[in-house]
Amino acid sequence: MAADGTVDLRGAPTPAPRASTLQRLARRRSSIAFLMTLPLIAVVAGLVVYPAGYAIYLSMLNRRMDAFAGFLNYEILIENDTFWMVVWQSCFFAVVAVLLKALIGFWLAHMLHHIPTKGQRKWRGMLLIPWVIPPALSTLGWWWMFDPTYSSINWVLAVFAVPAVPWLGEPWWARISVIMVNVWYGAPFFMIMYLAALKSVPEQLYEAAAIDGASSTQRLIHITLPMMRNIISITVLFSLIVTFANYDIVRVLTNGGPRDLTHVFATYAFQVGILSGNIPRGAAVSLFMLPALAVFAFFILRGVTQRNREMA
Amino acid sequence: MSTAEGIYHKAGSLRSERRWALWVSYTSLIIASIIFLAPPAYMLITSLKTNADMANLAGNPWLLTNPTLEHYGAILGNPIFLVFFWNSVKVTLLVVALTMVISILAAFALARMRFWGSQFLATGVFLTYLVPDTLLFIPLYQIVGGLGLLNSTWGLVLVYPTLTVPFCTWIMIGYFASIPKELDEAALIDGATWPQMLIKIFIPVALPGIIAATIFAFTVSWAAFVYPTAFVTTPDQMPLTIGVVSQLVRGDTFAWGQIMAGALLAALPPVVVYAFLMDYYIAGLTAGATKG
Numbered sequence: 361m362a363a364d365g366t367v368d369l370r371g372a373p374t375p376a377p378r379a380s381t382l383q384r385l386a387r388r389r390s391s392i393a394f395l396m397t398l399p400l401i402a403v404v405a406g407l408v409v410y411p412a413g414y415a416i417y418l419s420m421l422n423r424r425m426d427a428f429a430g431f432l433n434y435e436i437l438i439e440n441d442t443f444w445m446v447v448w449q450s451c452f453f454a455v456v457a458v459l460l461k462a463l464i465g466f467w468l469a470h471m472l473h474h475i476p477t478k479g480q481r482k483w484r485g486m487l488l489i490p491w492v493i494p495p496a497l498s499t500l501g502w503w504w505m506f507d508p509t510y511s512s513i514n515w516v517l518a519v520f521a522v523p524a525v526p527w528l529g530e531p532w533w534a535r536i537s538v539i540m541v542n543v544w545y546g547a548p549f550f551m552i553m554y555l556a557a558l559k560s561v562p563e564q565l566y567e568a569a570a571i572d573g574a575s576s577t578q579r580l581i582h583i584t585l586p587m588m589r590n591i592i593s594i595t596v597l598f599s600l601i602v603t604f605a606n607y608d609i610v611r612v613l614t615n616g617g618p619r620d621l622t623h624v625f626a627t628y629a630f631q632v633g634i635l636s637g638n639i640p641r642g643a644a645v646s647l648f649m650l651p652a653l654a655v656f657a658f659f660i661l662r663g664v665t666q667r668n669r670e671m672a
Numbered sequence: 673m674s675t676a677e678g679i680y681h682k683a684g685s686l687r688s689e690r691r692w693a694l695w696v697s698y699t700s701l702i703i704a705s706i707i708f709l710a711p712p713a714y715m716l717i718t719s720l721k722t723n724a725d726m727a728n729l730a731g732n733p734w735l736l737t738n739p740t741l742e743h744y745g746a747i748l749g750n751p752i753f754l755v756f757f758w759n760s761v762k763v764t765l766l767v768v769a770l771t772m773v774i775s776i777l778a779a780f781a782l783a784r785m786r787f788w789g790s791q792f793l794a795t796g797v798f799l800t801y802l803v804p805d806t807l808l809f810i811p812l813y814q815i816v817g818g819l820g821l822l823n824s825t826w827g828l829v830l831v832y833p834t835l836t837v838p839f840c841t842w843i844m845i846g847y848f849a850s851i852p853k854e855l856d857e858a859a860l861i862d863g864a865t866w867p868q869m870l871i872k873i874f875i876p877v878a879l880p881g882i883i884a885a886t887i888f889a890f891t892v893s894w895a896a897f898v899y900p901t902a903f904v905t906t907p908d909q910m911p912l913t914i915g916v917v918s919q920l921v922r923g924d925t926f927a928w929g930q931i932m933a934g935a936l937l938a939a940l941p942p943v944v945v946y947a948f949l950m951d952y953y954i955a956g957l958t959a960g961a962t963k964g
Contacts, residue, residue: 389785389787389866390785390786390787390788392781392785393782393785393787393790394781394787396780396781397790399773399774400774400777400778400793400797403774403833403834403837404796404800404837404838407808407812407830407834408803408808408834408838409800411808411812412807412808412811414814414815415807415808415810415811418810418811418814464704467700468701468704471696471697471700471701471704472697472701474693474694475698475701483701483705484954486709487701487704487705487708488946488950488954489708489709489712489943489946490708490712492891492942492943492946492953493942494895494897494913494939495897496895496897496913496917497913497916497917497935497939498711498712498715500715500916500917501712501714501718501932501935504714504715504928504932505711510726510729510733512733512734515733544707544708544711547708548708549957552957552958553957553958556954576693598802601804604804605805607806607897607898607901608897611897611901611917612917625806626804626806626898629809629810630806630809630898630901630902633813634809634813639810639813639814643810643811646806646809646810647807649804649807650807653804653807656802657799657802661795661798661799664798
């Protein structure tokens with residue numbers, strides 16, 4: 361160390377030893393950098409990558425977890441009607457809810473963008489409230505609004521002479537209720553994302569289009585949508601992942617009922633793995649989510665890197 | 673002549689088109705606000721109603737005739753509710769502190785000090801953010817159980833960083849990368865070390881980003897539901913979310929007034945943070961896709 365120091369001092373004016381000092385600095389820098397990222401690596405490796413691999417191992421054990429069972433858990437699930445119902449319900453729930461959230465969010469973002477800037481803050485603040493309340497707690501409020509005897513939604517419907525709806529009692533209505541709550545919770549997020557994207561579209565483009573006599577529909581199709589395409593796809597894919605893997609709304613609202621007809625992957629994995637104590641089968645259920653999630657994640661990553669390249 | 677008429681006609685139609693658009697905007701926003709705010713409003717109304725009013729089927733459920741604070745009194749006098757609150761505060765504060773230390777250090781290294789595998793690691797962080805907690809809770813249940821941390825708030829402190837660290841690191845990389853390189857060069861010429869550079873330059877300059885990331889970590893840890901539901905079954909170790917959902921909702925007769933009062937009190941901290949730091953909150957929300 362001391363010898364190095366003396367070499368530095370003597371060699372400072374000439375270029376060659378300076379390069380070696382820089383090199384050493386770079387080497388030292390990378391080791392500092394590695395130390396600084398070590399806690400992050402520990403979290404990612406120990407709490408995400410390792411458990412993910414461990415889940416695959418767990419899913420191949422037998423119920424008592426004392427012997428290797430190969431793909432038995434997967435085979436049993438594939439032959440199980442309830443499981444296919446779960447697959448179908450998860451996909452239906454995610455696709456319908458995300459579509460509605462995206463449409464409502466897009467519409468509201470546009471409406472917010474149209475009104476004078478002065479009032480936008482106030483409206484935006486109010487409309488984001490569903491997203492701010494922890495979903496497990498706001499779903500409790502919805503549960504009470506869906507209560508068969510005291511439903512306050514049915515009371516409002518009765519004012520418009522609509523007959524009472526058995527919200528959580530009938531399978532189809534229960535499915536619709538779960539989607540309604542998820543859309544209520546998630547639409548504000550889409551609104552905020554799309555509003556941010558709308559604000560980043562240069563005003564000159566609209567002015568040029570107005571001079572060329574473009575109608576508002578033409579402006580939407582030829583300017584707004586292409587400029588927002590990237591954010592729209594990232595948001596939709598991200599929301600697909602979160603909605604597909606949703607747990608809290610279904611758990612609080614229906615807990616899978618009536619007759620296991622509203623279970624999604626997460627609640628079914630919880631029921632099988634934790635509540636019934638069949639850890640390997642539960643792990644297998646949740647791993648069935650992986651292919652869909654991997655596809656969504658691939659496209660998100662592509663969208664994000666594309667966007668970074670465009671902005672750089 | 674006819675062209676001039678055409679232009680005037682066009683101007684008139686533009687103005688009426690604009691007025692019509694404004695009218696549509698305000699109508700949509702009013703309807704959306706009513707629907708978006710109805711559930712929390714109804715929770716508040718329920719929490720202020722007497723039990724007799726709630727059981728009365730004849731009246732309008734949305735009206736509050738005899739407001740009472742008895743449910744709030746009952747819930748705040750319930751020792752287990754205060755235990756839930758304390759557990760949530762403890763877990764959230766520890767997780768936020770841990771998350772911010774881990775993600776600021778890592779984001780600084782990843783944004784400024786290129787090293788072998790740093791690009792790969794940054795992408796990996798983003799991918800981990802996309803792994804949902806419902807995919808990991810079963811193996812984590814085994815791991816946490818193996819460490820003897822089931823039914824303990826410490827188990828939650830251990831696993832919550834999987835929810836917060838990836839996203840916070842990701843947006844902090846974005847904020848740090850947007851700081852001009854000239855600043856670090858000037859600091860290096862003045863003889864600053866890397867820790868000095870981080871504390872004296874990066875943290876102050878990226879403070880808005882740090883506040884946004886802290887808010888994100890806070891709201892996520894406060895609202896976490898899957899992990900506490902899976903790992904905690906003894907009431908005295910439960911945080912608020914699962915405590916309110918599992919312990920107040922029991923038996924055949926639901927104490928709706930108390931449940932709603934408890935849920936609203938539990939939702940209060942994130943709502944208060946949002947009310948005072950709305951711009952940072954929204955910056956954090958949109959940063960994932962627009963920055964980074």
